Amino acid sequence: MSAPCPNVLGDPRDLAEEIKKLRQTEIRQMMMRFPNNRLIIQEQGDGQVTFYRATVQATDPDWPFDLKEIDIMVSFPVSYPQEIFTLDIPTDQALPSVMGRHVQRASLEWLQAKHATNRLMGKVELLLRPFLRWLDRSLERLYTEGARQLKKDMELERAGLQFVPYQELQATVCKCNEPLHPVSHIAVHEDEKTEGNGTSADQGRPGCDDEQQEERDNKAHLLAENIRISDPRKGTEVKLLGLRLGEGTATVVARRITICLQCNRCKVMADLTLSGRTPCVAQCENCSAGINATFRPSMLHHYSDVLGYLDLNNATPVDLVLRECELTAGCLGCSQDVPVQSLCYGRAKDFNCEHCHSKLSILIDSTRFQYIQLHSSSNTADLSGGSGLNYRRNIQDPAVQRGKPLPENGTCMHYKQSHRWLRFPCCGRAYPCDVCHDKDQDHLMELATRMICGHCAKEQPYTNGKPCIGCAGMMTRGSGASHWEGGLGCRNKVRMNRNDRHKYVNANKTVSRKAASEKK
Known part of the structure; x- marks a missing residue:
């Protein structure tokens, strides 16, 4: 008035x-x-x-x-x-x-x-x-x-x-x-x-x-x-493992993230960019299934490594493309926000505050997705209709979980004995091999610097011929088969597996009488 x-x-x-x-x-x-x-x-x-x-x-x-x-x-x-x-x-x-x-x-x-x-x-x-x-x-x-x-x-x-x-x-x-x-x-x-x-x-x-x-x-x-100053813990939790913030970095908030999702119907993977609290409606390119996704960001600090929560429908998360994520870091010196981009797993990002020029740093080793089960009596009563029966929603767990094998144990159609995914620094994405990378991307490939174990999904620095640091499993086939293995393998043809190609080698070979007599 x-x-x-x-x-x-x-x-x-x-x-x-x-x-x-x-x-x-x-x-x-x-x-x-x-x-x-x-x-x-x-x-x-x-x-x-x-x-x-x-x-x-x-x-x-x-x-x-x-x-x-x-x-x-x-x-x-x-x-x-x-x-x-x-x-x-x-x-x-x-x-x-x-x-x-x-x-x-x-x-x-x-x-x-x-x-x-x-x-x-x-x-x-x-x-x-x-x-x-x-x-x-x-x-x-x-x-x-x-x-x-x-x-x-x-x-x-x-x-x-x-x-x-x-x-x-x-x-x-x-x-x-x-x-x-x-x-x-x-x-x-x-x-x-x-x-x-x-x-x-x-x-x-x-x-x-x-x-x-x-x-x-x-x-x-x-x-x-x-007090719960953020959204309730529900949906799929996105946790950054090995998060280390510098002394001058107070908080980190995600403004926009790029997530790799897998369609629940046809299992085809595709990237999707999500902004904070903005619902996104997409469609699978292969089977045209509708996909709904919403990202609810959370505040990262020295005592919390949760980036946010995902509300997904008809899709499961596979990987967080950290290189294409846009974050905002809060400076502890001047309490101002500084944009952060082009982060890489396992590599510290050092930068200066744009206002007070303080030194800031962020280090992230890997990402873990975990679906949060809601144990609420009210929710159970609503789902059961008051009849006393408990029904569980058919929720798809994340495709990549720590401690569980990767899809197809990390193998692909090009390399059947490679149980791992390689993370290429050129785009920050993980692929089973270089051929899969070149088939999906149109830029020049750079040699991978990190890899994900196909047996336990443990992300680690790239090594060749060494076991996983998480489960001690071999991610590639050894240089020799079980017949030799550097002199430690089995060479007894009676005890060999019938699928071993060395069991029947030279079995039908013709031997001269002279060679047979000399052998005796």
Whole structure:
């Protein structure tokens, strides 16, 4: 609701009456918007100041977080809407204080910008309903940004460091001076302390003494350890084995990945590029089967090696083409994001931050796909229809799993005795042999530097004639057969296998009488 700016040259009593009507209209609309179970009214100073605590729920049907609501506390000053209303995010809720402060800071910036724009346009607007619409649209982004800051703070806390935001330092320096902006008095957090008597900055509000404040901080800290700030663990998990991040690399997030998928119907493999949270609908080139795929990225850091989760239909993952993936690395020095491309398995990627020029590095040995089984009683009841019978969905496991053989034991039509896949550095893809590479790709082949065992799917540096470092199995046929094997094999034709070509060698050869007599 907007109204023309009242004439300041008119009667001041008419101006005050108009402002009072607009303020009462805003309060009445707020009480009509929120039911009694989602709105709490608190009065202080004999009814001079009234705080309205409302519970705002996200309306996005694809909401990714477990925490779907947030409590806000607003207060309308006497001169509202000529001034913006005060906004505070209470800490006594299931939301870490770091994420609450981030949401509050972003909300205040939006309110100030909106109020400044209205003043330039010469109008007065009731900002509560526009603010609630903006908060509903931006809550997922604010939660994600606050979760990143929460993870950084937790990592610094484990390292024995403490991160102090610039706003808190600025508030400490300018505490006794003139406020930097007209509404800085409402940006006071409940965990900030004043000098002198050591009481809370929000002293006077009900239930905000020191003991309760400390208890809420401890509760929020425990909740911060267990809160699910990303999507639930479901689908096919993409885990980067042997992930090592440099000292200056804080986090890594995948923006776009290229995945090699195998059709469940005809077993033909093809590459598919997926962007974060964008569903992709494809079609198999061989059998025209419909394939649906969605990639939900997760945040990589020093304590998590999960790149994200795949939701697949009619396809199974085979390999992650790391060379064509686009990642974003977070610098620990300046908290800025740096794009990363052209990564290779088993080779460290060293680069510098584009902002503070700090040294960053990423090393990845291999990728593992694992389908996550959901053991939920509610899901089981839904599938069984309440009859007590458990039905398992026909989920195709990943085609390449650690500890299990590769498809066809890693062999191909060109080499039947080669039980391995070779990873070529020219494209970063894995093929059974060089002929298969040249048949699928149109660029010049480079000699493979890594290989995947066909018996256990263990990725390792390339070697020739040596057993696998994971299962100790031979991936290629030896230089000699069982007849010789360097003098250690079997040369007794009676004990030889009948399929051994050396068992019947020279069996029908004609021998002269002289040679037979000399042999005797």
